[in-house]
Amino acid sequence: MLGIVKNAHKHLERVCVKSNNRQYSYQTLLNKSESIAVDLLAGKKDLNEQRVTFLVDPGFVYVSIQWGIWRAGGIAVPLCVKHPLESIKYVLDDTNTSVLIYSEKYKDLLEPVLNNNNIRCIKAESFTNIFGSLPVISLDRRAMIIYTSGTTGAPKGVVSTHQNIESQVVTLIKSWEWEKKDHILNVLPMHHVHGIVNITLCALWSGACCEFLPKFNAKDVFDLFKNKEINIFMAVPTIYYKLISFWKTLPKNEQQEISNTLEHFRLMVSGSAALPVSVLKYWKSISKHTLLERYGMTEIGMAISNPYRGKRKPGHIGQPLQGVSIRIAEDNGKISKIGEPGEIQVKGNNVFKEYWNKPKETKESFTKDNWFKTGDIAIFQEGSFKILGRNSVDIIKNGGYKVSALEIEEVLRKYKYIADCGVVGLPDEEWGEIIAVCIVINTKSISIDELKEWLKLKLPSYKIPTKYNIQKELPVNVMGKVVKNEIKKLF
Known part of the structure; x- marks a missing residue:
């Protein structure tokens, strides 16, 4: 049994997801995902890593479909709800998808591909409560493909195994001290590791609650904060910037109410892009929190993080996470001296398996001694890593x-x-x-x-x-x- 499913059995009555003004227990999630898995199997014993793409909004339906795919032995391929049809067709073709799951609201967008005889198309709302036996899934099997465009060429599908994902999740839970009493708000896209792994899977592995807000709106975020249930928040710098801008427009009494609420949060994290020091300082003046900056990417999950307990250095991303090895190397492969810039290279169970159907690109992304080359340039100084930029653009x-x-x-x-x-x-x-x-x-x-x-x-x-x-x-x-x-x- 997959670790995240096994853990869910420890918290059957607890609320795991809040979305669309409803709340769902871990028992409900287990039941729904089992029903979806049985439906996907359609009499087979195992999907044997068939690719199952799905286009649904963030929330309980998304999570139950993701778990259902995994429990049936399939590879989950989440689609971006903001992508045009051509981008979606590229993923369907590239993965040779066998099943496409979609919500009713995306039916018109997907109409040109719904009559494809090679793809079984299932409306997400059509799943019924059926139960049956499910396959045993080993951790070395492929679990998920997330597409990353990179800077050049066609988008690449990043393949992660169940072991990769569990390694990423367990490391973050230990480092950021997740507990079952935690309650996090998720406002991020669910075709990206930030929203999928750092938020949703970490919360559900811990027995905590993940609340979804499908579309970001600064007022809605602050209104949810004021309910005083949420105690963790993770976002990209742009979102913090927008929250600050909205906060500035409020009357003094409302500003103070929000600041008082934020002060009692346990953890606030920023990632996916460089956090301007000016944003970090202003957010601290509002919330009393120094945002925890971390470093990761689709291929490796999270690899480096500022400490949960201890001093966080503005403009720096911290130290390697437990179980993750990091080195800084020059263009010629020589290891950089401390204080000299070089490429971040990573090794560990968190590192992805391969780029889907791209053996040449996969091989080129690793050194001869099997370190993944991130393409990000950094320097190690005063006990912490600092990102200088992307090798190709920064x-x-x-x-x-x-x-x-x-x-x-x-x-x-x-x-x-x-x-x-x-x-x-x-x-x-x-x-x-x-x-x-x-x-x-x-x-x-x-x-x-x-x-x-x-x-x-x-x-x-x-x-x-x-x-x-x-x-x-x-x-x-x-x-x-x-x-x-x-x-x-x-x-």
Whole structure:
């Protein structure tokens, strides 16, 4: 029996999920997921790693389908509810999906693929209560495929085994001290490890409650907080920024009520993108919490984290999680000295099995001695790792210098007229790359000349942008992460 299912039997009467103004017990989840598993099996003994894709909103239905797929021996392939049909068809074709589960609200979107004779299409609302025997699932079997676009080429399906997922979950539960009395709010997309693993699976493994808010709205989030049930919150930097912006618009008495509520939370985490120090400091002034920053990606789950207990260093991601090995390596494979930048490389049970049907890309993503190459550049200093950026988009090679776009962004955000910014490198014959910045301003206009003069006091000349573009907002993906390649197109 899978660990997460086994644990659920310890908490049968406890509430596991709250969604759509209803609450569901672990017993209800076990019953529903068993019924879905039996239906998927359709008389077979085991799905034997058939791919089952599903397009449903976050909530109890999502969780019961995910568990049902696993309990039937299938590979769960969650689809993004915001993706267009072409992106969905790509996943269906790439995985050679045998079953597609969908909610009624997505029927019109999926209409062109619902008549595919090679795919069994099931409406999520049609599952009935049927029970039967289920296969025994070993931990080395493939469990999930999550698609990550990366920076170049076609999207790749990241394959995780049950062992990979359990390793990721158990490590976070120990490190962040999850308990069954915890109650977390999930506002994140459920085709991404942040929402699936860090929030939902960690809560359900612990016997805790995971409450879903299908669509983010700052007022709704604060209203739920004020119910004083939720004590853990995890989000991306963009969400914290939006919460801060909304909080600023409230009357003083409402601001104080929210601050008093937040102060009693057990844990608040930020991840999936670099957290601006300015956002961290303002959130602390509101909540009395220093957001816990951590580092991970689809292929490895979480690998590095600031401590749950102990000092958290702004702008840093902390130390390796228990059971995860980390090293910093140079381009030539040589291990970097302490204090020198290099690529983060990871080894451990948390690391994914393969890219689906891409043996060449899988092999290239590992070193000869089997360390996964993340492509993220970091430095280890004063006992903690600090991300300098993504090798392909955040490290700008300007006239022989390797410049961190994240460092420049952090300085720019301190300028009084800048609300947000995104720094990129643009190809240049003379310099290799020149530094360009897209900025969002909090005033009617801004003097670029005055900004440049201010930057001269903060940065060496080779780190000062030479091209500027003002936009109303930065291009972001469904996780709220700034898309640097879209910024480049603006120039």
